[in-house]
Amino acid sequence: MADKEKKGFRLSNFKTDMKAEQEGVWVPYENGFRILIARFGNRKCEEYLLKKGKRFLRSVKSSVSSLKDSDRDFMREVVAETILLGWEGLLDDNDVAIPYSKEEARKALEIEDFFKEVIELSQQRELYALEDKKAAEGN
Numbered sequence: 001m002a003d004k005e006k007k008g009f010r011l012s013n014f015k016t017d018m019k020a021e022q023e024g025v026w027v028p029y030e031n032g033f034r035i036l037i038a039r040f041g042n043r044k045c046e047e048y049l050l051k052k053g054k055r056f057l058r059s060v061k062s063s064v065s066s067l068k069d070s071d072r073d074f075m076r077e078v079v080a081e082t083i084l085l086g087w088e089g090l091l092d093d094n095d096v097a098i099p100y101s102k103e104e105a106r107k108a109l110e111i112e113d114f115f116k117e118v119i120e121l122s123q124q125r126e127l128y129a130l131e132d133k134k135a136a137e138g139n
Contacts, residue, residue, distance in 0.1 A: 016128040024085040025127050036086035040122035045082040052078075076115060080105040083122045 021039035028034045038045070052074070084105045090098045098104055109115045121127065 012130075015130045016125060017130050020128045027121055027127070032089040034088050035084065035118070035121075037118060037122050037127070038083050038085055039128050040083055040119065042082065045078065048078055048082050075119075076106060076109040079109055079115070079118055079122075084109065084118050 016039070021042045022044065024036040024038040026034050026036055080102050086100045087105075088100075090100075090108070092098055098108075109118065
């Protein structure tokens, strides 16, 4: 009789790649556009928040939609400095490439849906999970 696979969940499933959390992972979009995103709450992000203002630490756990305008501006700064680490294939409306820089990231994050998308992606544990990375490397 074959052994039955045990049902349950391993705590090791919560392990993430700390290097990827800090240095980011590439998230592809369409037409060759992709963004490099570090995990929200990574060490650099926490240090930046502690340095710039402790009152914003609670904001990082709240919904982006509920932030006040001043908090939202600060969060855009945090994301540009510590979360959105790069991009490739971004074009302006005249099809001219926009090279990544923190200044350009701040401008791009003024587009509300892009800002929300980056925040949401940076909070997805699955992007940084060790199990997924090991499986991808095996293929």
